[in-house]
Amino acid sequence: MLLAIDVGNTNVVFALIDGRAILGRWRIATDPRRTADEYAVWLLQLLQFQGYSPAQVTRVIVSTVVPRALHNIQVLSNKYFHHDAWIAGNAPVEWDMRIDIEQPRSLGADRAVNAIAAHARFGGDLVVVDFGTATTFDVIDADGTYKGGIIAPGINLSLEALVNAAARLPRIAIEPPRNNGSVIGRNTEDAMHIGVFWGYVAMMEGLIARMRTEIGRPVTVVATGGLAVLFHDHTTIFDHVETDLTIEGLALLAERVKD
Incomplete structure (x- = not known):
C-alpha cells in the first residue's frame, strides 16, 4: 500500500x-x-x-x-x-510535464500535483481551483503543459485579516448568508457573511471568466480543497469537484515509478 x-x-x-x-x-x-x-x-x-x-x-x-x-x-x-x-518533483518522481512559466522551480508542489491529476482525469484545457490557505487558479493546456495561474488569499485568511484589523467585528463561520439571497446586510454579522461569501464567489466567477476569455477555447474547471463543495452549491463555474485531487496526483506519480 x-x-x-x-x-x-x-x-x-x-x-x-x-x-x-x-x-x-x-x-x-x-x-x-x-x-x-x-x-x-x-x-x-x-x-x-x-x-x-x-x-x-x-x-x-x-x-x-x-x-x-x-x-x-x-x-x-x-x-x-x-x-x-x-x-514529489524529485527523482524518482519527477513531474514529467512541461512547466511553461518564467520560473519553473517556483511552482508549488501542490499545484503541480493537482495539474498532473486533473490532466490525467479530464484532459483538454483546464483550470484547477484549489481552496487552501491561498486559493489558487492553475491553467493546464490540452497537451498537459502547465501554463501559469493566479494566487489569491484564501477565504479563511481573508476573514482572519478582517477580524484582526477591525476591533469590533465578530468572528463568523464560513457559510452562505442566511438572508434569502439578499446582498444587503441588515446587521453586522449578515453584512460580514455577504461580504466574505458572496464577495469570494464574485471574485472566483470574475477571474475564471477572464481566464476563459484569455485562453479562447473551451475550458473545464475543476475545484478541489476543503471548501470546494461549499461553493459548488452556490455557483455554476465548476464543472467538477474533486476533493482528493492532490492525493490522486500523488498516487499517480507513485504509479509511474518502476519497481
Missing part, C-alpha cells in the same frame, strides 16, 4: 491508498516543529483503528509546500515505515 502525505500550509493530510482506492485519510495541523515521534503516536493509532498496520505500507510519497516540515516527515517514513519517502 502507498502512504501519500500532502504537507500544506494549514494541514498535513495522510492518505492510505491501495491501487487507486483511498482506504483512509487523516489530517493534522501543520507544525514544522512536530517531531517524527509525535506524528507516529497520532498516525499509527489511526491506522490501527481502521485495521491497518505500518507493515502494510510499502511506499511513501510526500508533497510539501513547507520545507521546514519535510525532515521530520522523512524521519517518520524511515523510522516507522522503514522506507525512504519519495519527494
